[in-house]
Amino acid sequence: MSTKINININGIALEVDQGKTILEAADQAGIIIPTLCYHKDLCIAGNCRVCVVELIGQKRLSAACATPCEEGMEIRTNSLHVRNSRKHIIELLLSEHRAECTSCYKNGNCELQKLASDYKIVTQDFIPLAQQKKYTIDQFSPSILKDDSKCIRCQRCVRTCAGLQGVNALSVAHKGDRMKITTFFEKAITEVVCTNCGQCINHCPTGALVERNYIEEVWDAISDPELHVVVQTAPAVRVGLGEEMGFPPGERVTGRMVEALKRLGFNSVLDTDFTADLTIIEEGTELLERLKKTLKEKDPSVKLPMATSCSPGWIKYIEHLYSDCLEHLSTCKSPQQMFGALVKTYYAESRSLKPEKIVSVSIMPCTAKKFEAARPEMHASGYTDVDYVLTTRELAIMIKQAGIDFAKLPESSFDRLMGQSSGAGVIFGATGGVMEAALRTVYELVTGREVPFEKLNITPVRGSEGIREACIKIENPQEGWEFLDGVELRCAVAHGLVHAKQLMDQIKAGTSPYHFIEIMACPGGCLGGGGQPIPTNPEIRAKRTEAIYAEDEEMPLRKSHENPEVLLLYKNFLGHPLGKKSHHLLHTSYIERNRY
Amino acid sequence: MAFDTYLLKRADFIFKDEEDWKNILTRTLKLPPNAIINELMSSELKGRGGAGFPTGLKWKLTAEAPGNEKYIICNADEGEPGTFKDREILTLVPHKVLTAMAVCAHVIGAQQGYIYLRGEYKYLVEQLNQAIDEFHTICQSLGCQFTIRIFLGSGAYICGEETALFESMEGKRGEPRNKPPYPTQVGYKNCPTVINNVETLAHAFTIFKYGAKKFYDLGVQYSRGSKLFSVSGDTPKPGIYELELGMSLEDFVNEFGDGDTKAVQVGGASGFLVPRKKFKATAIGYKGKLSGISLPTGGSMMLFNSSRSMYNVLDNYLEFFREESCGQCTPCRVGCQQLYQGIKAVKRGEKPAGYLDKLLKLTETMKLTAKCGLGQSVANSFSSIVENFREEMIY
Ligand SMILES: Cc1cc2nc3c(=O)[nH]c(=O)nc-3n(C[C@H](O)[C@H](O)[C@H](O)COP(=O)(O)O)c2cc1C
Ligand code: SF4
Ligand code: SF4
Ligand code: SF4
Ligand code: SF4
Ligand code: FES
Numbered sequence: 001m002s003t004k005i006n007i008n009i010n011g012i013a014l015e016v017d018q019g020k021t022i023l024e025a026a027d028q029a030g031i032i033i034p035t036l037c038y039h040k041d042l043c044i045a046g047n048c049r050v051c052v053v054e055l056i057g058q059k060r061l062s063a064a065c066a067t068p069c070e071e072g073m074e075i076r077t078n079s080l081h082v083r084n085s086r087k088h089i090i091e092l093l094l095s096e097h098r099a100e101c102t103s104c105y106k107n108g109n110c111e112l113q114k115l116a117s118d119y120k121i122v123t124q125d126f127i128p129l130a131q132q133k134k135y136t137i138d139q140f141s142p143s144i145l146k147d148d149s150k151c152i153r154c155q156r157c158v159r160t161c162a163g164l165q166g167v168n169a170l171s172v173a174h175k176g177d178r179m180k181i182t183t184f185f186e187k188a189i190t191e192v193v194c195t196n197c198g199q200c201i202n203h204c205p206t207g208a209l210v211e212r213n214y215i216e217e218v219w220d221a222i223s224d225p226e227l228h229v230v231v232q233t234a235p236a237v238r239v240g241l242g243e244e245m246g247f248p249p250g251e252r253v254t255g256r257m258v259e260a261l262k263r264l265g266f267n268s269v270l271d272t273d274f275t276a277d278l279t280i281i282e283e284g285t286e287l288l289e290r291l292k293k294t295l296k297e298k299d300p301s302v303k304l305p306m307a308t309s310c311s312p313g314w315i316k317y318i319e320h321l322y323s324d325c326l327e328h329l330s331t332c333k334s335p336q337q338m339f340g341a342l343v344k345t346y347y348a349e350s351r352s353l354k355p356e357k358i359v360s361v362s363i364m365p366c367t368a369k370k371f372e373a374a375r376p377e378m379h380a381s382g383y384t385d386v387d388y389v390l391t392t393r394e395l396a397i398m399i400k401q402a403g404i405d406f407a408k409l410p411e412s413s414f415d416r417l418m419g420q421s422s423g424a425g426v427i428f429g430a431t432g433g434v435m436e437a438a439l440r441t442v443y444e445l446v447t448g449r450e451v452p453f454e455k456l457n458i459t460p461v462r463g464s465e466g467i468r469e470a471c472i473k474i475e476n477p478q479e480g481w482e483f484l485d486g487v488e489l490r491c492a493v494a495h496g497l498v499h500a501k502q503l504m505d506q507i508k509a510g511t512s513p514y515h516f517i518e519i520m521a522c523p524g525g526c527l528g529g530g531g532q533p534i535p536t537n538p539e540i541r542a543k544r545t546e547a548i549y550a551e552d553e554e555m556p557l558r559k560s561h562e563n564p565e566v567l568l569l570y571k572n573f574l575g576h577p578l579g580k581k582s583h584h585l586l587h588t589s590y591i592e593r594n595r596y
Numbered sequence: 597m598a599f600d601t602y603l604l605k606r607a608d609f610i611f612k613d614e615e616d617w618k619n620i621l622t623r624t625l626k627l628p629p630n631a632i633i634n635e636l637m638s639s640e641l642k643g644r645g646g647a648g649f650p651t652g653l654k655w656k657l658t659a660e661a662p663g664n665e666k667y668i669i670c671n672a673d674e675g676e677p678g679t680f681k682d683r684e685i686l687t688l689v690p691h692k693v694l695t696a697m698a699v700c701a702h703v704i705g706a707q708q709g710y711i712y713l714r715g716e717y718k719y720l721v722e723q724l725n726q727a728i729d730e731f732h733t734i735c736q737s738l739g740c741q742f743t744i745r746i747f748l749g750s751g752a753y754i755c756g757e758e759t760a761l762f763e764s765m766e767g768k769r770g771e772p773r774n775k776p777p778y779p780t781q782v783g784y785k786n787c788p789t790v791i792n793n794v795e796t797l798a799h800a801f802t803i804f805k806y807g808a809k810k811f812y813d814l815g816v817q818y819s820r821g822s823k824l825f826s827v828s829g830d831t832p833k834p835g836i837y838e839l840e841l842g843m844s845l846e847d848f849v850n851e852f853g854d855g856d857t858k859a860v861q862v863g864g865a866s867g868f869l870v871p872r873k874k875f876k877a878t879a880i881g882y883k884g885k886l887s888g889i890s891l892p893t894g895g896s897m898m899l900f901n902s903s904r905s906m907y908n909v910l911d912n913y914l915e916f917f918r919e920e921s922c923g924q925c926t927p928c929r930v931g932c933q934q935l936y937q938g939i940k941a942v943k944r945g946e947k948p949a950g951y952l953d954k955l956l957k958l959t960e961t962m963k964l965t966a967k968c969g970l971g972q973s974v975a976n977s978f979s980s981i982v983e984n985f986r987e988e989m990i991y
Pocket of ligand 5 (some may be wrong): 771772921922923924928929969971
């Protein structure tokens with residue numbers, strides 16, 4: 001029931017829905033208005049002012065991103081006033097900015113740089129201010145680098161951390177010329193409540209927030225003939241990497257990616273999806289175990305709902321903010337860390353390699369996984385289980401550095417032994433994917449029948465709403481599972497930590513109706529992760545999501561418990577799910593962290 | 597420029613003690629909201645705290661705005677350096693302000709009012725609370741449930757800006773919001789809100805007591821009534837004076853100057869500097885028929901005699917803005933730093949005199965694009981000082 005109103009932009013008459021901003025209306029008319037502080041994922045700030053436009057009859061210019069259209073409005077987006085002002089504003093931003101693009105990590109993918117280029121800011125008359133200020137560079141974190149000299153104070157990171165994640169690690173301090181983006185008491189990021197999710201990086205227009213990169217370390221390892229360098233790739237990377245290589249969002253580049261990794265010189269190119277399948281076996285068994293203890297043995301010490309544990313951003317969040325709920329977490333490590341623990345044990349044994357000569361690298365859509373790999377718990381193999389974690393973006397840089405013409409690459413397959421996976425492993429990359437994969441397996445283990453959804457697609461847990469619910473009734477279970485007969489398995493899925501908070505508050509209040517919840521720190525799940533290509537927005541994430549589900553449907557195997565390599569792993573090495581070896585290698589524990 | 601000069605006329609309404617405020621309150625609360633709005637509109641009272649928005653219209657818009665929860669907030673942040681007239685009002689005649697707030701609440705349908713008191717005025721809290729307690733008792737006896745609470749500000753100048761003030765009251769950082777929406781629709785806690793300066797409310801009381809005509813008869817067209825002026829600088833008689841609007845600056849200087857007045861800064865740091873040669877042609881009031889000198893916050897009038905360096909004056913203002921800008925928007929945050937450093941660079945000869953023109957253009961951009969009144973008004977003092985005293989900037 002949207003009312004239409006009539007406006008005019010640059011002489012073009014236009015009918016728009018009431019409530020639309022000038023920026024949205026201009027977009028509809030095919031007119032581009034430059035922006036910096038605006039981001040589709042975030043609330044409106046209206047602080048950079050590069051989007052100003054002229055409204056006929058008004059003395060002052062208006063911020064297009066923040067001004068709603070009104071009936072009869074006459075808008076000019078390229079008048080003399082607008083052009084002069086816009087140029088001034090860009091010049092001002094640059095004067096306060098350490099614009100040393102050639103030595104900047106964001107060189108080539110920076111919104112400020114693009115504006116400076118589009119508007120040809122070739123002279124800089126204003127006094128350089130950046131050089132006079134004492135800026136801090138926070139480089140203590142294994143995940144995030146924060147360089148205030150590159151910050152344009154658009155507050156996108158602040159709004160991201162508050163609005164998408166509800167963490168509030170970043171805030172604005174001081175006023176006037178001293179105004180800056182900082183943390184609680186201006187401590188290092190490593191000391192405050194920050195999940196390392198990297199969403200602030202994904203939403204930062206400049207080089208002020210970037211991932212800590214390990215590109216040179218990985219090149220060094222690859223170049224060392226003594227070392228055997230193994231790489232694993234997370235499911236979300238194959239639906240994001242294409243964007244960095246010039247493809248439109250939603251392009252699946254699995255085969256090309258594998259070929260590129262081989263050409264980069266990795267000794268073995270394997271798949272994190274393999275341990276995603278393994279996670280499902282371990283976690284599914286753990287869930288059934290907890291259900292049995294609660295429903296059959298009435299053991300009050302067992303905690304339900306059980307929460308998934310494969311998103312390290314989410315893990316750090318709960319460790320900081322809901323540390324009295326840690327027993328709800330599945331003890332399963334993330335697929336990355338399961339993989340790491342197996343590489344230097346199972347893989348090393350099978351391939352007769354010395355674990356100390358193996359370097360294990362992972363390509364992740366995630367910056368929190370860098371922190372996770374550095375956790376002291378993650379040395380189950382007796383070595384650092386995962387040596388280097390690279391984001392999708394860092395992999396793209398390596399491919400470009402190696403002179404690989406990605407579009408022309410042939411497709412290649414993962415190497416064997418920990419390279420095989422099912423569609424269930426693939427959808428780990430989307431919000432709801434772990435839940436769907438787990439249900440496919442758990443339901444079948446209990447009833448002997450496939451989940452009652454067309455083509456195994458459990459659509460209620462798919463989608464982009466912050467929290468989604470599903471309820472599956474178990475009937476006629478197989479022998480041993482009689483206690484589940486008639487039980488409605490209640491599940492919920494949340495992505496973005498603001499939504500996780502809602503589920504956690506229910507648990508804390510004792511009102512959570514669920515048996516099993518899946519939580520992913522990032523919007524959209526891993527495919528919207530903090531290490532994925534920039535830009536990100538709801539449309540791009542929707543494309544990546546489509547791609548991931550398409551990849552799943554095309555897989556010959558759709559269920560984790562049918563992955564032959566996983567079955568082999570249990571047969572030859574692990575024994576059985578939740579067994580002694582599993583416990584040692586694949587499960588972990590959590591710690592309480594500071595709340596401030 | 598040819599126009600009539602108006603004589604400087606003193607008025608004495610604001611600080612006149614009105615023992616009968618209880619009767620005025622009782623009487624006015626019995627009137628229908630529309631009648632009160634009409635009375636305010638016909639008085640042509642305009643806001644004394646900033647933009648000079650017609651007070652009657654503000655109340656009307658808020659009364660008509662949809663919403664069950666509404667607020668009336670008295671802006672007592674008084675952050676403009678050198679002004680302290682709101683403090684005087686709250687010290688000497690607080691009941692006038694409280695009465696006007698209760699009437700406003702009656703008009704717009706508010707249950708709760710706040711006085712946003714400048715942090716430095718903390719010492720006033722106790723006596724103000726006494727006045728509020730007494731006022732609450734009277735209100736209750738009239739069957740009026742309206743209550744008033746004091747909210748103590750944090751000391752940032754920008755928190756006097758109405759939307760930054762709301763943010764600050766909501767426990768957030770004091771940063772101005774985007775407008776529209778305006779407070780009359782979306783104000784404190786996103787509810788329709790009337791926010792008025794202390795002095796505006798005191799004038800409203802005068803109108804309730806004496807009627808709109810008495811107020812309207814003071815001043816001149818478009819600038820009705822009287823106004824408090826904080827007179828400071830090179831003057832033998834600094835202090836607070838209530839004067840009718842519309843006087844010529846020449847008249848003012850004759851009354852308050854020390855015989856050697858070189859320029860007057862009208863409206864504080866965010867106002868304009870008027871040089872001697874323009875005294876005669878300048879009238880003090882709101883925009884309209886007068887020669888465009890508006891009265892930003894405070895009604896501050898600072899006189900400078902020939903011993904003063906206009907460069908230093910501007911330098912002071914720019915330092916103030918550079919520090920007091922909330923820092924969120926580019927034109928103001930960076931613009932103020934550039935202006936502050938820019939005039940220094942010209943003075944030191946590091947930039948050519950022509951750089952002043954680049955800075956003048958920059959202030960034009962700031963006026964056009966800054967998010968709030970602070971950044972928009974830096975141009976006022978900058979351009980009026982640089983244009984009138986260019987040599988002092990260079991040599
Ligand atoms: C930077 C800035 C500071 C302000 N400070 C004050 C102040 O201290 N007191 C005040 O009454 N209004 C101040 N204002 C004006 C208010 O935003 C608002 O217009 C005023 O309170 C409305 O009341 P009035 O209509 O009664 O004038 C300020 C405006 C700006 C832009
Ligand atoms: S942040 Fe952007 S503009 Fe700044 S130095 Fe880096 S690439 Fe250049
Ligand atoms: S990494 Fe995530 S939690 Fe940490 S500051 Fe950035 S957005 Fe906030
Ligand atoms: S760190 Fe990046 S996102 Fe945050 S304010 Fe600075 S430029 Fe904007
Ligand atoms: S104009 Fe200045 S004070 Fe106003 S919002 Fe912008 S930075 Fe803040
Ligand atoms: S994009 Fe509109 S003000 Fe920044």
